[in-house]
Amino acid sequence: MVPCSMSMVDGLPTNLPRLSRPNTPRPGVGMVHLGLGAFFRAHGALYVAEAMAASGGDWGIVGVSLQSPATRDALAPQSFAYTALERGPEGTRAQVVNVIEDCLVSRENPERVLALMSDPKVRIVTLTVTEKGYCYEPSTGHLNVDHPDIIHDSRSAVPYSAPGFLVRALAARRRAGLRPFTVLTCDNLPENGRLVRGVVLQLARMIDPGLADWIALEGRFPATMVDRIVPAIKPKEIEDAASLTGYRDAAPVVHEPFRQWVVEDDFVDGLRPDLGAVGVTLVDDVTPYEQMKLRCLNGTHSALAYLGYLAGHETIADTVADPVFARYVNQLWTHEIIPALTPPPGADILAYTEALFARYANPAIQHRTWQIAMDGSQKLPQRILGTLWQNYTTGRPAPGLNLAVAGWMRYVGGIDETGHPIQVKDPLAVYLREQSDLAVGVDKARRLLAVREIFSEDLTRALEPGICAAYERLMTLGARGAVEELS
Numbered sequence: 001m002v003p004c005s006m007s008m009v010d011g012l013p014t015n016l017p018r019l020s021r022p023n024t025p026r027p028g029v030g031m032v033h034l035g036l037g038a039f040f041r042a043h044g045a046l047y048v049a050e051a052m053a054a055s056g057g058d059w060g061i062v063g064v065s066l067q068s069p070a071t072r073d074a075l076a077p078q079s080f081a082y083t084a085l086e087r088g089p090e091g092t093r094a095q096v097v098n099v100i101e102d103c104l105v106s107r108e109n110p111e112r113v114l115a116l117m118s119d120p121k122v123r124i125v126t127l128t129v130t131e132k133g134y135c136y137e138p139s140t141g142h143l144n145v146d147h148p149d150i151i152h153d154s155r156s157a158v159p160y161s162a163p164g165f166l167v168r169a170l171a172a173r174r175r176a177g178l179r180p181f182t183v184l185t186c187d188n189l190p191e192n193g194r195l196v197r198g199v200v201l202q203l204a205r206m207i208d209p210g211l212a213d214w215i216a217l218e219g220r221f222p223a224t225m226v227d228r229i230v231p232a233i234k235p236k237e238i239e240d241a242a243s244l245t246g247y248r249d250a251a252p253v254v255h256e257p258f259r260q261w262v263v264e265d266d267f268v269d270g271l272r273p274d275l276g277a278v279g280v281t282l283v284d285d286v287t288p289y290e291q292m293k294l295r296c297l298n299g300t301h302s303a304l305a306y307l308g309y310l311a312g313h314e315t316i317a318d319t320v321a322d323p324v325f326a327r328y329v330n331q332l333w334t335h336e337i338i339p340a341l342t343p344p345p346g347a348d349i350l351a352y353t354e355a356l357f358a359r360y361a362n363p364a365i366q367h368r369t370w371q372i373a374m375d376g377s378q379k380l381p382q383r384i385l386g387t388l389w390q391n392y393t394t395g396r397p398a399p400g401l402n403l404a405v406a407g408w409m410r411y412v413g414g415i416d417e418t419g420h421p422i423q424v425k426d427p428l429a430v431y432l433r434e435q436s437d438l439a440v441g442v443d444k445a446r447r448l449l450a451v452r453e454i455f456s457e458d459l460t461r462a463l464e465p466g467i468c469a470a471y472e473r474l475m476t477l478g479a480r481g482a483v484e485e486l487s
Contacts, residue, residue: 019247021081021098028058029101030273032117032181034162035129036063036071036103042084042230042255044126044186047280048273049099055274058121063103064113066129066162072103074251083241083252087364094244106165110158117169118176123271125169126184127196129162131378132427134189136199138381139456143202154206163196167204170219171211180219182267186226188298190382191287193223193264222264223286225293229256229359231367256365258355262289288344295337296349297356299383300329303400304360305372306407310417310479316367320360324480327487328400329357336398340390374425376408377432377454385459392462399470400486402463406470407479409448412436417478428453445471 031048033040045061052059063080065071075082080100086093106113117125131138135147143163144150153164170180183200185192197219204212231254241252263275265282276282283289301316307328308319319325333353343349359365384401391398412429413436414422426432428451435447445468449460473482 016242016246016248019078019081019083019096019245019249021079026101027052027060028121029062029116029119030057030059030121031061031124031126032113032122033061033063034066034125034127034165035133036065036100037128038233038253039226039228039230040126040128040186041082041097041100042253043226043228043259043261044128045097045099046084046095046259047261047275047278049097050278051273051275052099054277057273059124059273060101061099061126062101062116064165065103065105066133066160066165067107069105069108071251072105075100075103078249078251081249083245083247083249085237085241085244085252085254086257087254087362088257089362089364092240092244092364094241096245096247107160110165113165114159114169114172117165117181118172118178120173120178122181123268124182124184125166126186127162128186130187130375131189131382132375133162133187134196134199135161135163136195137453138378139452139454139459141195141198143199145202145206150203154203163199163203166200167207167211167215170200170204170215171208174211174214180215180268182220182222182272184222184224184263186224188226188294188379188382190290190294190386191223192290193221193286197221218268220266220268222266223290224264225260225262225286225290227260227293227297228258229362229365229367230254231365232371234366254365256359256362258359260293262286288342288347292341292343292347292349292352294382295341295387296333296353298379299337299387299401299404300332300356301372302376302379302383303332303404303407304329305369306376306404306411307479307483309369309373309422310407310410310474311483312417313369315369316360316372317363317365319369320357322480324484324487326357328483329360331487332400332404336391336396336401337387339396340387340394370423373408373411375427376412377426377428377451380405380408380454385455385463388463389459397466399466402466402470403474403482403486405463405467406445406474406482409436409445409467409471410474410479412448413444441475442468442472 084095135150137144149161153159159165185196237254241249262281264286304319313319388401412432414433436444439447
């Protein structure tokens with residue numbers, strides 16, 4: 001064990017060797033991952049590494065960063081090895097991961113990325129590019145044909161966006177007479193495989209209708225459900241990785257003990273790692289698992305993030321340690337979310353939510369409310385609005401979810417309850433702030449309900465009375481007071 005009191009430069013201990021992968025035979029590359037962030041390195045990459053250890057196969061992963069070179073620059077000096085830190089109430093466990101073979105930055109060399117994706121040895125392309133990375137309209141699920149990257153990618157063979165890389169690489173494989181790769185999205189989107197297939201086909205049809213027909217016939221876009229809490233890395237994680245492994249690591253990841261991956265078993269020519277051998281649930285229809293997770297976990301995560309942040313709570317663990325918020329989240333599950341769900345066969349939904357609460361309360365996972373609050377314009381439709389609509393159509397009241405949307409509205413207004421500015425991270429942040437600033441009082445909520453990128457006209461008409469009433473209570477009582485009134 002290396003002492004925690006160590007000399008540090010730029011966040012890295014100076015008295016330890018740099019982490020590197022062992023000099024052992026390396027697998028061939030079989031997968032490309034677009035969006036090599038912390039979540040995939042703490043989730044999907046671990047499953048793939050374990051599947052190769054269990055059953056073999058050349059499924060090494062090349063990551064692609066679509067924007068920043070930061071991940072590549074941190075991993076390259078350590079041969080793309082990194083430490084995964086599992087934090088549970090009982091302590092921290094470190095695992096060194098050696099499944100990443102390389103990392104490219106698409107803006108630096110897009111032709112190299114396309115050549116890699118066109119290599120016949122690559123049989124799966126996975127993605128974690130977040131909701132906004134698919135350049136789609138959350139209110140409709142369709143490709144945003146006015147998105148600047150999509151306009152560019154429809155005209156240029158050198159793409160910018162994730163859909164652009166998928167389409168152009170599939171086009172190159174078709175020209176070469178190769179089979180398509182499987183597109184395996186790992187983002188939290190409803191019916192994510194179907195959605196990404198639709199986006200890809202729309203862009204392909206703009207470029208070449210024959211290409212779109214080929215992708216529709218030969219391509220495979222299995223839906224998935226992923227679940228693991230992966231908070232942003234902090235300097236302490238870098239120190240802990242060094243203490244537990246004896247090596248300097250510039251790019252560790254931290255995660256909770258729990259993990260789940262449900263995948264529709266529909267791959268091109270059946271080619272995939274032996275995921276079933278390492279605990280992945282392979283199914284014909286992922287929808288019930290996806291809805292349970294998106295609404296029970298992601299929906300309440302967002303509700304707690306906006307209202308918890310406004311109430312002054314820094315993390316989810318801090319938020320649910322407040323008994324007012326603990327009652328609130330349990331009431332959301334019991335009265336507004338579970339009644340609107342059809343759980344997977346054999347699932348014990350009450351046990352599932354009890355386990356979720358324990359995960360939220362894990363003091364070792366410092367998942368910031370501000371981090372979860374990012375990109376709310378892209379997340380609200382699938383996390384909360386779908387449940388609200390279902391409750392509305394069945395005549396079931398949903399005051400807690402209405403308050404969650406009102407909390408988002410107060411948050412994107414950019415000023416917290418103490419008058420301090422909020423650093424809102426959202427692709428529509430400037431527009432949302434402008435709409436909020438154009439009104440006063442509850443009219444702020446009405447203006448935001450008119451943002452058609454998020455709320456359809458039917459949804460606005462249905463939800464306006466409840467959300468406006470919740471917004472008024474929020475402005476009068478404050479976040480904690482409004483939550484306490486409900487609970």
